[in-house]
Amino acid sequence: MPAPQPSQPQPPQPQPSRSQSSQPQPQPSRSQSSGPAPTSDLSSVVPPVLAEVVRSGFVEGRHRGSLVVLGADGAVELALGEVTAPVFPRSSNKPMQAAGVLRAGLDLAGERLALAAASHSGEPFHRDLVRKMLDEYGLDPALLQCPADLPLDPEERDTYLAAGAAPDRITMNCSGKHTAMLAVCAQRGWPVESYLDPGHPLQRIIHRVVEDAAGEPVAAVGTDGCGAPLMAISLVGLARAFRSFVTAEPGTAERRVADAMRAHPEYVAGTRRADTWLMREVPGTLSKMGAEAVQAVALPDGRALAFKIEDGATRALNPVLARALTLLGVEGPVVDRIGRTPLLGGGREVGEIRAAF
Numbered sequence: 001m002p003a004p005q006p007s008q009p010q011p012p013q014p015q016p017s018r019s020q021s022s023q024p025q026p027q028p029s030r031s032q033s034s035g036p037a038p039t040s041d042l043s044s045v046v047p048p049v050l051a052e053v054v055r056s057g058f059v060e061g062r063h064r065g066s067l068v069v070l071g072a073d074g075a076v077e078l079a080l081g082e083v084t085a086p087v088f089p090r091s092s093n094k095p096m097q098a099a100g101v102l103r104a105g106l107d108l109a110g111e112r113l114a115l116a117a118a119s120h121s122g123e124p125f126h127r128d129l130v131r132k133m134l135d136e137y138g139l140d141p142a143l144l145q146c147p148a149d150l151p152l153d154p155e156e157r158d159t160y161l162a163a164g165a166a167p168d169r170i171t172m173n174c175s176g177k178h179t180a181m182l183a184v185c186a187q188r189g190w191p192v193e194s195y196l197d198p199g200h201p202l203q204r205i206i207h208r209v210v211e212d213a214a215g216e217p218v219a220a221v222g223t224d225g226c227g228a229p230l231m232a233i234s235l236v237g238l239a240r241a242f243r244s245f246v247t248a249e250p251g252t253a254e255r256r257v258a259d260a261m262r263a264h265p266e267y268v269a270g271t272r273r274a275d276t277w278l279m280r281e282v283p284g285t286l287s288k289m290g291a292e293a294v295q296a297v298a299l300p301d302g303r304a305l306a307f308k309i310e311d312g313a314t315r316a317l318n319p320v321l322a323r324a325l326t327l328l329g330v331e332g333p334v335v336d337r338i339g340r341t342p343l344l345g346g347g348r349e350v351g352e353i354r355a356a357f
Contacts, residue, residue: 045081047081047310048065050067050357051063051320051353054353063293066079068307069327069328070243074240074302078327085234086219087234087308088222088292089290091224094119099245099254101206104188108260113261114263117268118176122160127171129267139179143182145195146228176267190202203229210241218232242286243303245286261288265278275288281334285297292308297321316353318340322336323357
């Protein structure tokens with residue numbers, strides 16, 4: 001007789017909708033002193049469902065992810081999923097990159113510093129300030145090494161294309177960051193052609209800023225969508241970094257970045273973006289999203305959160321953000337506006353994407 005075959009592992013069973021199940025229990029966080037876990041650890045972790053896609057009363061999809069909430073003292077108060085393993089924060093790293101530019105010696109403030117930490121929407125006032133900054137530092141736009149792109153904001157993209165405009169590096173959402181990086185290199189006499197090399201003096205400074213703010217070593221260095229070096233840290237480290245910016249002493253690079261972003265949030269994002277709404281309507285809040293559905297927020301009293309949607313679906317970002325803000329005690333119309341993500345059918349609303357924790 002043939003030898004018996006080993007049984008095959010069963011696929012994970014679908015999770016019931018929020019109305020059918022109890023809330024997921026917080027998972028204990030890994031000791032902060034041990035640093036982020038190796039990336040391979042994630043292969044054994046099934047993150048909890050953070051958002052459900054509900055159409056006509058039927059749960060047709062789910063988005064898993066990991067989320068951490070810190071108390072005012074910096075201690076972990078809630079951990080869902082694997083929050084100590086390294087992730088790429090993507091553009092949620094931009095406040096730290098902007099602080100690195102300040103530490104390197106560039107004197108930026110106001111809208112210009114906010115734009116240096118931005119994933120801007122590509123609206124006219126964003127593009128105009130990037131051009132002005134390039135002129136102020138005597139920089140040729142051709143020196144920008146971010147890729148040519150269309151406006152990030154869908155409405156602005158339609159207007160831009162209707163006017164016959166083409167993808168441009170200035171229009172790319174990271175152009176403010178790249179302009180600031182080029183400016184400090186030109187000022188310090190550092191090579192401008194290699195300003196994105198991880199070994200460049202500027203990038204080494206930024207690396208140290210990330211580690212200082214996160215309170216842990218950078219676990220990996222990759223390349224972001226804009227071409228800049230990208231430092232991997234844990235979600236706990238990301239939340240800790242945002243907390244460190246809002247609690248930093250006035251006049252420090254970190255506090256200057258936080259203050260500029262909070263004073264000029266429309267330059268950090270755009271007129272139709274959740275980061276702008278939150279920083280504008282909840283005074284003292286620092287908020288920055290990143291690609292692949294990453295989000296970090298810190299409140300002025302030091303409470304903070306960070307999360308990542310596992311599949312990178314940005315459609316789940318705002319409902320999860322709104323729910324996490326509610327857990328932090330933030331309430332009001334802005335939270336409702338951020339969390340509202342309707343689904344359409346036949347041109348009318350037939351469902352929603354909602355938080356599931």
